[in-house]
Amino acid sequence: MPTLFDPIRLGEYELKNRILMAPLTRGRTGSEGVPDRMVAEYYAQRAEAGLLITEATAINAQGRGWRNAPGVYTTAQVAGWRGVAEAVHARGGRIFMQIWHMGRTVLPEYANGNRPVAPSAVKAEGGLPGKDGNRRPFATPRAITIPEIRRTVADFARAAKRAVEAGFDGVEIHAANNFLVDSFLRDGTNRRQDEYGGPIENRARFLIEVVEAVIGVIGAGKVGVRLSPTNSYFGISDSEPHVIFPNVAALLNRFDLAYLHVLEPKAASEVAPVAHLIRAAYKGTLIMNGGFDLRSGNHALGAGEADAIAFGVPFIANPDLVERYRYDLPLTDADPETYYTPGRQGYADYPTYKSHQSPAQRASAA
Numbered sequence: 504m505p506t507l508f509d510p511i512r513l514g515e516y517e518l519k520n521r522i523l524m525a526p527l528t529r530g531r532t533g534s535e536g537v538p539d540r541m542v543a544e545y546y547a548q549r550a551e552a553g554l555l556i557t558e559a560t561a562i563n564a565q566g567r568g569w570r571n572a573p574g575v576y577t578t579a580q581v582a583g584w585r586g587v588a589e590a591v592h593a594r595g596g597r598i599f600m601q602i603w604h605m606g607r608t609v610l611p612e613y614a615n616g617n618r619p620v621a622p623s624a625v626k627a628e629g630g631l632p633g634k635d636g637n638r639r640p641f642a643t644p645r646a647i648t649i650p651e652i653r654r655t656v657a658d659f660a661r662a663a664k665r666a667v668e669a670g671f672d673g674v675e676i677h678a679a680n681n682f683l684v685d686s687f688l689r690d691g692t693n694r695r696q697d698e699y700g701g702p703i704e705n706r707a708r709f710l711i712e713v714v715e716a717v718i719g720v721i722g723a724g725k726v727g728v729r730l731s732p733t734n735s736y737f738g739i740s741d742s743e744p745h746v747i748f749p750n751v752a753a754l755l756n757r758f759d760l761a762y763l764h765v766l767e768p769k770a771a772s773e774v775a776p777v778a779h780l781i782r783a784a785y786k787g788t789l790i791m792n793g794g795f796d797l798r799s800g801n802h803a804l805g806a807g808e809a810d811a812i813a814f815g816v817p818f819i820a821n822p823d824l825v826e827r828y829r830y831d832l833p834l835t836d837a838d839p840e841t842y843y844t845p846g847r848q849g850y851a852d853y854p855t856y857k858s859h860q861s862p863a864q865r866a867s868a869a
């Protein structure tokens with residue numbers, strides 16, 4: 504039975520273990536979305552993971568609406584990411600870039616005052632910080648047009664090409680958490696009457712076009728897709744998640760992707776679990792995420808529920824998470840106050856387990 508510490512083949516790559524770092528937006532890339540040396544250091548500190556998946560990174564200016572989150576559409580952004588990929592590779596790590604368009608959750612102030620785009624004019628619940636850090640409510644989006652859909656698909660492909668040119672090992676298409684791709688999949692946000700709305704194949708069309716375009720430029724072995732069938736972030740919903748998501752997984756079978764990544768929180772939710780149906784429908788490598796720890800991660804692998812596990816919050820305060828799990832060492836708790844704040848604090852300054860023990864403790868442990 505595989506454990507978290509066994510290697511695994513993922514697309515073009517042989518990963519050293521099955522402990523993956525889940526994508527984590529951290530808001531450390533400034534108003535222009537450019538990763539600097541501190542960002543490179545943060546990822547390099549975590550390079551023992553079998554695979555690092557970066558924070559969500561905007562494919563174009565229209566899709567960027569998270570304060571101080573990165574992009575991959577300007578020369579400076581691509582140069583910044585090159586430094587990240589180099590730092591991770593120098594430590595023997597592997598890294599995929601998660602690419603997104605934020606769809607209906609882009610505040611107008613990030614888009615020259617324009618309304619955000621989404622499949623249909625269904626407003627997201629809640630709000631996000633504006634450029635000054637103060638929270639603002641979302642605006643009602645307008646329905647994206649077909650020519651704009653085509654341009655957005657091309658921008659996903661261009662972003663993937665740039666990521667690989669910057670030295671990344673691949674990309675993860677963010678089709679989860681209510682953002683643009685996910686909002687096409689779920690019928691609570693997709694009310695379209697054209698070929699992008701209605702039946703499952705139509706609602707999946709945008710995702711499939713993005714996958715095809717991205718594969719066309721970097722190859723399937725460098726591409727992952729992330730889905731979140733049951734969460735209700737920003738008020739998103741679907742009337743039949745247990746129907747659409749296994750069907751989407753089956754549609755993805757023909758691509759021979761590096762992986763499919765499913766976020767399904769372990770905590771009880773109003774929506775019945777769907778991940779096991781995706782597991783049955785999907786023939787390729789499946790990564791699970793959502794509230795796992797050492798024991799539940801190993802259990803899921805042993806039970807055949809997943810091929811690898813992605814850990815999010817545990818990686819924030821434990822750069823040496825792989826080592827802590829390997830030796831069953833205690834974990835440090837992450838501070839939510841510094842999840843999205845600028846600067847090193849709560850970001851690149853979490854110590855490893857070894858470095859915050861005394862020399863005598865280290866010697867006796869060795």
Ligand SMILES: Cc1cc2nc3c(=O)[nH]c(=O)nc-3n(C[C@H](O)[C@H](O)[C@H](O)COP(=O)(O)O)c2cc1C
Nearest residue numbers: 525526527528558559766793794795814815816842
């Ligand atoms: C601070 C923070 C930032 C996150 N940013 C992203 C992101 O950029 N993309 C994404 O797909 N999920 C994001 N997530 C969700 C995580 O990837 C993960 O699904 C979630 O934390 C549950 O996994 P865990 O219990 O192992 O932390 C974020 C979560 C947190 C706590």
